Every structure is written in C-alpha cells, then in structure tokens.
Amino acid sequence: MIEVIDELYRDRNISELKKYLNEINPADIAQLLETVYDERERVFLFRLLTKENAADTFVEFDGDTQENLIIAFSDTELKEVLDEIYIDDAADIIEEMPASIVKRILKNTDPETREAINTILKYPEDSAGSIMTPELVDLKKDMTVEDAFKRIRRTGLDKETIYTCYVTDASRHLIGVTTVKELLLSDAEDVIEDFMETNVISINTLDDQETATRTLTKYDFLALPVVDMENRLVGIITVDDAIDVIQEENTEDIQKMAAITPTDTPYLKTSVLDLWKKRIPWLMLLMISATLTSQILTTFENRLISVAVLTAFIPMIMGTGGNSGGQSSTMIIRAISLEEVGFKDIFRIIWKEFRTGALSGFTLAVVCFVKLLLFDRIVLGNDALTLTVCIVISLTIFVETICAKIIGSTLPIIAKKLGLDPAVLANPFITTILDVVSLLVYIGFAVLILHI
Amino acid sequence: MIEVIDELYRDRNISELKKYLNEINPADIAQLLETVYDERERVFLFRLLTKENAADTFVEFDGDTQENLIIAFSDTELKEVLDEIYIDDAADIIEEMPASIVKRILKNTDPETREAINTILKYPEDSAGSIMTPELVDLKKDMTVEDAFKRIRRTGLDKETIYTCYVTDASRHLIGVTTVKELLLSDAEDVIEDFMETNVISINTLDDQETATRTLTKYDFLALPVVDMENRLVGIITVDDAIDVIQEENTEDIQKMAAITPTDTPYLKTSVLDLWKKRIPWLMLLMISATLTSQILTTFENRLISVAVLTAFIPMIMGTGGNSGGQSSTMIIRAISLEEVGFKDIFRIIWKEFRTGALSGFTLAVVCFVKLLLFDRIVLGNDALTLTVCIVISLTIFVETICAKIIGSTLPIIAKKLGLDPAVLANPFITTILDVVSLLVYIGFAVLILHI
Numbered sequence: 001m002i003e004v005i006d007e008l009y010r011d012r013n014i015s016e017l018k019k020y021l022n023e024i025n026p027a028d029i030a031q032l033l034e035t036v037y038d039e040r041e042r043v044f045l046f047r048l049l050t051k052e053n054a055a056d057t058f059v060e061f062d063g064d065t066q067e068n069l070i071i072a073f074s075d076t077e078l079k080e081v082l083d084e085i086y087i088d089d090a091a092d093i094i095e096e097m098p099a100s101i102v103k104r105i106l107k108n109t110d111p112e113t114r115e116a117i118n119t120i121l122k123y124p125e126d127s128a129g130s131i132m133t134p135e136l137v138d139l140k141k142d143m144t145v146e147d148a149f150k151r152i153r154r155t156g157l158d159k160e161t162i163y164t165c166y167v168t169d170a171s172r173h174l175i176g177v178t179t180v181k182e183l184l185l186s187d188a189e190d191v192i193e194d195f196m197e198t199n200v201i202s203i204n205t206l207d208d209q210e211t212a213t214r215t216l217t218k219y220d221f222l223a224l225p226v227v228d229m230e231n232r233l234v235g236i237i238t239v240d241d242a243i244d245v246i247q248e249e250n251t252e253d254i255q256k257m258a259a260i261t262p263t264d265t266p267y268l269k270t271s272v273l274d275l276w277k278k279r280i281p282w283l284m285l286l287m288i289s290a291t292l293t294s295q296i297l298t299t300f301e302n303r304l305i306s307v308a309v310l311t312a313f314i315p316m317i318m319g320t321g322g323n324s325g326g327q328s329s330t331m332i333i334r335a336i337s338l339e340e341v342g343f344k345d346i347f348r349i350i351w352k353e354f355r356t357g358a359l360s361g362f363t364l365a366v367v368c369f370v371k372l373l374l375f376d377r378i379v380l381g382n383d384a385l386t387l388t389v390c391i392v393i394s395l396t397i398f399v400e401t402i403c404a405k406i407i408g409s410t411l412p413i414i415a416k417k418l419g420l421d422p423a424v425l426a427n428p429f430i431t432t433i434l435d436v437v438s439l440l441v442y443i444g445f446a447v448l449i450l451h452i
Numbered sequence: 453m454i455e456v457i458d459e460l461y462r463d464r465n466i467s468e469l470k471k472y473l474n475e476i477n478p479a480d481i482a483q484l485l486e487t488v489y490d491e492r493e494r495v496f497l498f499r500l501l502t503k504e505n506a507a508d509t510f511v512e513f514d515g516d517t518q519e520n521l522i523i524a525f526s527d528t529e530l531k532e533v534l535d536e537i538y539i540d541d542a543a544d545i546i547e548e549m550p551a552s553i554v555k556r557i558l559k560n561t562d563p564e565t566r567e568a569i570n571t572i573l574k575y576p577e578d579s580a581g582s583i584m585t586p587e588l589v590d591l592k593k594d595m596t597v598e599d600a601f602k603r604i605r606r607t608g609l610d611k612e613t614i615y616t617c618y619v620t621d622a623s624r625h626l627i628g629v630t631t632v633k634e635l636l637l638s639d640a641e642d643v644i645e646d647f648m649e650t651n652v653i654s655i656n657t658l659d660d661q662e663t664a665t666r667t668l669t670k671y672d673f674l675a676l677p678v679v680d681m682e683n684r685l686v687g688i689i690t691v692d693d694a695i696d697v698i699q700e701e702n703t704e705d706i707q708k709m710a711a712i713t714p715t716d717t718p719y720l721k722t723s724v725l726d727l728w729k730k731r732i733p734w735l736m737l738l739m740i741s742a743t744l745t746s747q748i749l750t751t752f753e754n755r756l757i758s759v760a761v762l763t764a765f766i767p768m769i770m771g772t773g774g775n776s777g778g779q780s781s782t783m784i785i786r787a788i789s790l791e792e793v794g795f796k797d798i799f800r801i802i803w804k805e806f807r808t809g810a811l812s813g814f815t816l817a818v819v820c821f822v823k824l825l826l827f828d829r830i831v832l833g834n835d836a837l838t839l840t841v842c843i844v845i846s847l848t849i850f851v852e853t854i855c856a857k858i859i860g861s862t863l864p865i866i867a868k869k870l871g872l873d874p875a876v877l878a879n880p881f882i883t884t885i886l887d888v889v890s891l892l893v894y895i896g897f898a899v900l901i902l903h904i
Contacts, residue, residue, distance in 0.1 A: 024651065162633055180615070180632055181608060199477065217692075246699070247790065254709070259778070260783065266792045267801075272811065279812060280811075280815055293767040294764045301763075309750070316742035319739070319745075320738070320739050332719065334706050341720060345720060349720075364735055367740075371740065401735075435767060
C-alpha cells in the first residue's frame with residue numbers, strides 16, 4: 001500500500017493517487033497518514049480525499065494531528081470537513097482542542113449544528129448525553145412503510161444510523177421504535193403504528209455512559225435512544241461508540257486495580273510528568289500505609305530475633321496472603337462490573353470463598369510444610385527450621401489464606417454498597433489490610449506455639 | 453412487571469398473560485423467568501411465548517436453564533425453538549450441553565442446519581470460525597438494487613443481519629460488499645457492481661477471535677465477513693457477538709493479571725472446586741518461588757540482626773517495588789492488548805519509564821526520609837533509625853523504583869515478542885523478580901553504607 005502511494009506521489013501522478021487513496025478504508029488512510037508521512041505530505045494527501053472520505057478519515061486521527069490539520073486548513077476546507085462529520089464526533093474533537101481552534105471550528109459550522117454541539121458539550125462527562133448524537137431517523141406513527149422509506153431516503157445520508165427508526169409524537173415524545181428490517185419485510189401500505197414496538201427501551205441523558213452501554217449490550221441493539229426528563233427523544237448512542245466506551249471503562253478498571261489514577265490517553269502519548277502524576281499519589285499512600293507493618297515488626301522485634309529464622313519467611317507469608325486475597329478481590333470486582341453479583345449475594349460469596357480458602361489454604365499449608373522440612377531443612381541445610389517453626393509457618397498460611405479470601409471478596413461488595421468504587425479499593429487498600437492481617441496471624445501463632 | 457405476571461398467573465388469565473409476556477423484551481423475560489420462577493412455572497410461562505420470542509428468550513438463558521427446558525420440551529417444541537435460533541447460537545448451546553441433549557438437539561434439526569452447526573463446532577476454540585454464523589445476505593454483482601431488495605425481502609427474515617450485504621461470484625468468492633443504506637439511497641435500476649465496495653476487509657476462519665473483534669471495531673462494522681483459505685465467504689461475525697468476545701477477553705486479561713487461570717463461567721456459577729483449580733496452581737507457584745527471598749534473607753540473617761531495625765522495613769521496601777513495577781506492567785499489558793505499543797517501541801518505553809521511575813523514586817525517597825526522621829524516629833520514638841539507616845532505606849526506594857519501572861514495563865513486551873502471554877507474566881513472575889531485586893538493592897546498600 002505504502003509503496004504504491006509513494007511511487008504515485010514521487011511521479012506526481014495526482015489523478016491515480018487520488019483514485020488509489022479513495023479506495024482505501026478511512027481507518028487505514030488515517031493510520032497511514034499519521035504514522036508514515038510528515039505534516040506537509042499529510043496535508044497534501046489529505047486534500048486528495050473526497051469530501052466524505054476526508055471527514056471519515058479526519059475523525060480517526062488523534063487530537064494532535066487534527067489540530068495541525070485544522071491549522072493548515074482554509075476556512076472553506078474546514079467547513080467542508082465539519083459539514084460531513086457527525087455531531088457527536090465534532091463534540092469529541094472540540095473537547096480536545098485549545099480555545100482558539102474551538103472558536104474557528106464553531107465559526108465554520110452552521111448555527112443549527114453549533115447549537116447541537118453545544119448541547120452535547122453541556123452534559124456532564126461520562127453521561128449518556130455526552131456521547132449521544134442527535135442525528136437519527138424519526139418517523140410518525142401514521143406514516144405508511146412507503147412514507148417511511150421516502151423519509152429515510154431523503155434524510156438518511158446524514159444520519160449516524162438509519163437501521164433503527166424512532167417514532168415520536170408532535171412534542172417529540174418517544175412512543176415507538178421499528179427497524180429497517182421490519183420495514184423491508186412489511187408491505188408498502190402498512191402503517192407504522194400497527195407494527196412498531198411500543199415497549200421502547202431508552203435511557204436518560206444524565207444516566208451514566210456505563211449504564212447506557214450495558215443496556216445496549218444486554219438487548220443487542222445497534223443504537224439506544226436517549227431521552228430527556230420529559231421522555232422527549234434527544235439523541236441516540238450507536239453501537240460503535242458503545243464499544244469505545246466499553247474499552248475505555250475496562251482500561252479504567254484495570255488501571256484502578258493496579259493503583260493508577262485512570263487516564264484515557266494512550267500510553268505513548270502520555271508525558272512522563274502525567275505518568276508520574278497518575279502513579280505517585282498511590283505509591284505514596286501505599287508506602288506510608290506500610291508504616292503499619294513496620295510498626296508491628298518493630299514492636300515484636302526483640303521477640304522475633306529470639307527465633308530469627310521467622311523473619312526470613314515474612315515476605316513469603318505476606319506474599320501468599322496478598323496473592324490469595326488479590327485473586328478473590330479481582331474476581332469479585334470483575335463480577336460487579338459485569339453485574340453478575342450484588343450486595344444481596346454477600347453471604348453466598350463469603351460461604352463460597354470460605355470453602356475455597358479452606359481448600360486452598362490446606363493445600364498450600366501441606367505443600368509448604370513438606371517443602372520446609374524436606375527442601376529448606378535437608379537440602380538447603382537450614383537447621384533453624386525446627387518442626388514447631390514449620391508448624392507455625394504452615395498454620396499461618398492456612399489461616400491467612402481463609403482470611404484473605406474472605407476479606408478480598410467482601411470488601412469490594414461493601415465498597416460498592418457504600419457508593420465507593422470497588423476497583424479503586426482493590427489493590428491499594430486490600431493489600432495493606434491483608435499485609436497487616438497476615439503479619440498478625442503469623443506473630444500470633446509464633447507467640448502461641450513458640451512462646452517467643 | 454412481576455406483579456402483573458403473578459396476578460395474571462394466579463387468575464389463570466392465560467390470554468392476557470400471553471399478550472403481556474410477549475410485549476416484554478426477550479432479554480428481560482429470560483432474566484425474569486430465570487431469577488423469579490421455579491422450573492415448573494418457567495416451563496409454563498415459556499410455552500406462552502410466540503415462536504420467535506421463545507427462541508430469542510431461549511438463547512438468553514444460561515446453560516442449566518436451557519438444559520432443563522430441553523428436557524421438559526417435546527420433540528415438536530424443541531424443533532420449533534431450534535428452527536428459529538441462529539446457527540452460531542445453536543453451536544454455542546450445543547457446546548455446553550451433555551452428550552444426550554446434544555443428540556436430541558441434532559436429531560431435531562434439519563440436515564442442512566445440522567451440517568452448518570457441525571462446521572462451526574469443528575473450528576478451534578477462540579477462532580473466528582467458531583463464533584461466526586453462516587446466515588448472511590449474499591448478492592450477485594449483476595443484480596439491480598430492485599433485485600437485491602427482492603432477495604433481502606425473500607430471505608432476510610432468517611439472517612442474523614441484513615444491513616451488510618456481501619457480493620459473491622459463482623464459486624462464493626467474496627468480491628464486494630454493500631449496505632442496505634447504500635441500496636436505499638440508490639435508484640432501483642442501479643447495478644450492484646457499479647457502486648459496491650470492492651476493497652473488502654475480511655478475516656480468515658482460523659484467525660483468532662480477538663483479531664476478528666479488533667478488525668470489526670477498527671472499521672466500525674456491523675458485521676465482519678469470514679472467508680476460508682480460498683477466499684470463499686463462509687460466514688459473518690456480527691457486532692453483538694464481537695462485544696461478547698471483547699468482554700470475555702477483558703475478563704481473561706484481568707484474571708490472568710491477578711494470577712488466576714481464566715474462566716468464562718460467571719462467578720456465582722463456578723463451583724468451589726473449580727475456583728480452587730483456577731487459583732491454586734498460581735498460589736503454589738508464587739509461594740514456592742518466594743523461597744528465593746527466604747533464601748536471601750537466611751543468608752544475610754546474621755548480618756541483618758546486627759542492625760535489627762532494617763528487617764522491620766522489608767515489607768515496605770518490597771511493597772513499594774511491587775507496586776511501582778505493577779503500575780508499569782499493567783499499563784504496558786493493557787497498551788499491548790489495545791495494540792498501542794509493540795516491540796519496536798521498547799526503547800521509547802524504557803526511556804519513558806526510566807524518567808518516570810527516577811521522578812517517582814526521588815519523590816518517594818524524599819518523603820520516606822522525612823517521614824522516617826520526623827515521624828518514626830521522633831513521634832514513634834524509634835531510636836534505632838539513625839541518619840545512616842534512613843539514608844539506606846531512602847536510597848533503596850529511589851533505586852528500586854527505577855528498576856521496578858523498567859523491569860515491569862519491558863518484561864511484558866519481551867514476553868509478547870517471544871510469543872508468551874504478557875498478562876500471565878504480569879503479576880506472577882514480575883512480582884517475584886521485583887521482590888528479589890528490591891531485597892538485593894536493600895541489602896546491597898546496607899552492606900555498602902552500614903558495613904553490616
């Protein structure tokens with residue numbers, strides 16, 4: 001692909017180059033122009049695209065490229081691109097641009113579009129309203145199938161999707177929904193009202209975007225209607241935008257679980273200072289909360305020295321507790337995101353994790369015991385590992401695994417119930433709690449059995 | 453909703469109940485029947501659904517409910533449901549059923565469907581072929597728009613999507629693609645060949661399902677065509693199935709990062725024994741690999757006792773290293789999944805992480821130093837924390853943070869390059885490596901500065 005373009009470009013064979021470029025899918029052109037060509041070449045090649053392809057390519061670029069292109073555009077060119085792109089994409093672009101560019105963009109859109117863009121920009125971030133587009137096909141209930149097709153043909157070109165059609169009354173209340181498939185399978189003279197779906201599933205502008213994508217996914221919709229407080233249809237969320245939201249929310253959850261403040265900037269585009277800002281508060285918090293473990297160890301320092309071998313196993317004990325609890329909290333946090341479990345299931349979860357913990361703890365304790373006696377004591381020659389020391393370590397592993405599983409699985413559920421974010425709680429706080437619990441169990445058994 | 457159904461059910465008002473039930477969206481009926489009603493009631497209510505609603509509801513149930521319903525069904529009923537559901541859904545159901553049920557299902561499908569189901573079942577798990585459906589609209593290039601609509605009207609009812617139409621030649625080679633939108637916006641006598649898109653993006657049956665969903669998402673398709681080795685069109689993957697795959701793959705990645713063998717069974721449906729099986733190998737591996745840290749500590753035991761206060765800070769040191777590295781590895785693993793970074797970026801990543809690590813390490817070290825001297829020493833009265841001990845701890849934090857960031861970010865990339873799964877490597881191995889590195893840095897500085 002690149003070779004052909006390069007050759008045509010070198011030969012200044014503009015007509016062929018134009019033809020070739022316009023046959024490539026806009027997502028691929030955007031990737032190509034962004035990664036292979038410099039700014040001058042990019043502007044040149046971009047100008048060869050047809051109006052429609054140019055717009056489709058433009059929305060695929062990242063913010064920096066879009067900004068540079070807008071600066072290179074004449075007002076006429078800018079207007080041409082803006083006329084073709086969907087309102088929700090325009091709103092997305094505007095959100096990322098500096099004020100001077102925003103001003104130029106708004107100057108070059110017609111008043112109606114400008115108002116629509118402003119409406120979307122006014123909705124809170126992460127709300128359904130902020131990701132919807134007003135470009136939808138609306139029908140009236142007394143239209144025939146033929147009327148409906150006429151309307152779709154007349155207005156469909158500029159709609160983000162034409163396949164789901166919404167039926168509204170005179171005051172734009174959403175009263176029904178139908179699809180092009182149903183229209184195609186009906187007779188030309190059938191009236192919409194007679195076969196439209198009246199049990200319409202919709203979402204409110206202020207609902208969370210995650211609720212929106214979950215609803216769309218649950219019902220396998222291609223688009224989800226968004227209504228205002230008075231049930232008036234104001235926009236739709238299309239499935240391709242829903243997928244972007246799903247990926248964004250997944251990235252956020254994963255970052256939170258790893259104790260990072262979420263960001264939707266791609267890794268390579270994030271500056272060192274930004275990376276630092278997203279990570280340092282958590283590292284700091286966790287480092288300072290580790291004061292607890294240091295304090296416990298300092299308190300028992302003199303006792304622990306009396307059986308010095310015990311300290312060598314502290315990392316293993318704390319690691320096992322952390323891993324056991326981390327497995328449970330991760331599974332539960334994911335199940336909460338996917339709405340598979342809720343607060344009502346807390347006792348089922350505790351019972352399940354108690355049994356899993358007991359089984360896992362028992363297995364680990366037995367293996368640990370055998371390994372300590374056979375490998376650490378005999379092979380590695382660690383004579384300090386007496387039978388009772390081995391018992392203390394193995395018992396700790398058994399008990400801490402059960403505690404870790406129960407704590408790891410219930411805390412996210414309780415967090416959710418309290419309106420906190422389960423994912424944020426995951427690593428950061430659960431790990432600290434588990435560290436303390438593991439240490440206390442260990443020292444407890446040491447005091448009890450070894451009388452340190 | 454439930455109240456209405458209960459009342460109609462109690463009053464045995466079957467005709468009203470039937471009407472009411474059939475107006476509810478199948479995804480909601482399935483949820484209702486599964487969570488609120490017992491088996492007898494479920495079978496009764498299910499039988500009130502129209503053929504189409506029954507099929508749409510049936511595919512929404514989970515495996516156990518489906519199995520029980522099939523057992524309750526007569527052969528005629530089973531056949532009716534099977535006739536309505538899509539081939540890919542039938543294949544999904546069959547995969548989860550015991551042999552006796554599979555036999556009954558296959559007995560009650562017509563030979564053509566049976567063959568189609570068997571074809572899909574033969575593709576490797578997680579391949580594009582295993583999630584596709586053969587029910588698509590295919591057109592010929594010499595058809596007019598009118599012909600196309602006739603064909604869609606005649607065969608469209610049973611197709612999983614009619615909106616993307618594929619153009620094939622006599623030997624089913626995929627030569628073009630068009631959409632119902634384009635058809636609607638064209639004139640009745642236009643010929644498909646003149647406006648179809650010939651630069652068709654497709655995927656091979658044996659490609660990974662993740663590649664399939666990534667392609668579909670990249671191009672914002674509603675369906676992605678799947679071709680065999682000879683470029684013959686054999687099926688499509690629709691966007692709703694792609695979303696399910698995306699969620700599945702995300703769950704898998706999250707589970708792997710938390711050191712759990714991935715499972716796609718919902719949490720509450722997973723048995724204790726299964727939970728144990730998915731978790732214990734990793735816990736065991738990590739516990740045993742912690743032998744390394746125990747071994748290091750045992751080796752330096754006598755030296756560490758000479759400055760006993762050092763051991764109290766081991767958990768904090770190891771925790772900080774683990775958290776720093778975990779942040780980097782998580783960000784990189786996610787960036788790899790989203791195809792934002794690749795092996796070619798390794799030096800950019802190292803450089804970025806080195807600077808982020810130096811900045812973070814410096815901040816942490818300074819805060820730690822001040823905290824140790826002012827809080828631990830003065831407030832908590834820990835006199836063992838001399839100036840040189842505080843320097844050793846703070847220097848360790850500075851150096852280990854840099855090491856952790858570089859190790860955490862490069863290992864996933866190298867794993868990917870070697871064809872290993874970056875997510876599996878994440879927590880399990882990186883943590884162990886980071887633990888060892890942190891300890892060695894700590895002991896190193898202690899030997900160097902405190903001459904222990």
